[in-house]
Amino acid sequence: MTAKMIRWAAAAIGLGIALSTSFAAAEETATEFPLLKPTRQEWSFAGFFGQYDQAQLQRGYHIYKEVCSSCHSMKLVKFRNLADEGGPGFTEEQVKALAAEFTIMDGPNDEGEMFERPRLPSDPFPSPYPNDKAASFSNGGAIPPDLSLIAKARAVHRGFPQFVFDMFWPYQEQGPDYIASLLTGYQDPPPEGVEVPEGTYYNPHFMNGISLRMPPPIDDDLLEYTDGTPQTKEQYAKDVAAFLMWAAEPHLDARKALGLKVMLYLIVFAGILYFAKRQVWRGVPH
Template sequence: MTMILSGSKLGFAAAAAAVLGLGLALAAPASAEEAHGPVIEKQSWSFAGPFGRFDKGQLQRGYKVYKEVCSSCHSMKLAAFRTLADEGGPGFTADQAKALAATVKVPDGPNDAGDMFERPGRPSDRFPSPFPNEQAARSAMNGALPPDLSLMGKARAVHRGFPWFVFDAFLQYQENGPDYVYNLLTGYEDAPHGITCADGLQYNKAFLASTCIAMPPPLSDGQVTYDDGTPGTLQTYARDVSAFLMWAAEPKLEQRKQTGLKVMLFLVVFAGLLYFSKRKLWSTVPH
């Protein structure tokens, strides 16, 4: 009997080792190229974790970077000016959001004469596109289509394989989108030996699709002057606009986290009530 139990334990241990080995094999890079792929460094964000909240000052600076730099090539067709004054957002007042909307010209019409015209933007208007259509955008960008940035904070993310995504679920790591955007914006450098980018492309160590990207370096030190006196460095610009794009992709992030905490607290209390009710109801029943 002892030998049978020992054998079963050994069999269980062997099976566990096999499962662990399979997990490590799945987690390991499939090739040397993948092993030397881009390394996305994690950043510290105010909105990380279950109690995270957006830094309103950072979001306002990020909007300024988007407006003065990114909006010359990229659209944000899903974002409206009125959302800049919503709770959990950049913290602009309704009057400030109205003033920001009025700084852009929006095509409208036709008027009574049947003609199209331009008018100042309203809070209900969405962020304008720098190009009238896709063909005009490609023509201006040498055939490349600048992607819309409305959901970029969530759409472009580091996809971590098994078993890392399991750890991320427990650690509540959800900042892989802004991590990637920040690393991309700060990842331009001279191509290493053995890598040559075609004409019109730049080497970027964080670009996941390839090592060469059509977008030239969009940010540089001193490019944008912040109203609050924050130093205008490449790293600051990249961090602020990455946070802004995360908010644009998930404007209700703070409300979602607050609701989740309330639900978890309710479930803990409810489970406790069920446990003690069960103990009370069955305390007089012999087992």
């Protein structure tokens, strides 16, 4: 080995040590969000055979309409979707009535004027603000995100080895677990010594920092449930999270039912192929 090679090797080892210590130092100082992982909930739509619970989706719509829709839009959902198969299961008549509770600007009419009319099932859910500037102005500089796809847009990493197990018993409820934890995770007052920025609310379940600009939207007994379901903050959070999951993945029921049939078909077909192969090659020396 020449002296030059030894010098190179020493330099490479030195660089390696320097890099790994600096990465370790960075890891120690950087705080990872969320401070608390989402609590895993029981969902009717989890697992291989899971399906939505219609009554829960209906309650979830109720909460979205009464609470969340005053700040959040859901532009991708039309009222008629509420009657779609695999959804909350409202009847067409109910959907007409639900849509007509809101108005929309339409036109121009024959005289060239814009006019307001009640919404129809073919209209989307209303947006609370005319534009992002108004939304941000009313919420201290933060724009409440559109909730149409939020249940698919938020997922907290589960880490090793959990994510390996998740592949075998499919875990796709990161979104609703996160939303339910976020809605119930506010802590007031915040823990001692924690400085919370002005106008934000401490929530260790928030993915993007220690606090967010959404005030705690739900509390116990906020809304009346007519079917005897407990009127707790936790139940409201679960119901609205399930509703948002349906909005983001409206065909989950059909997908799971078809997936099961396809797997059964493939298993039977694999068996037939195996016996056909044995039959065809019977007696052929190989």
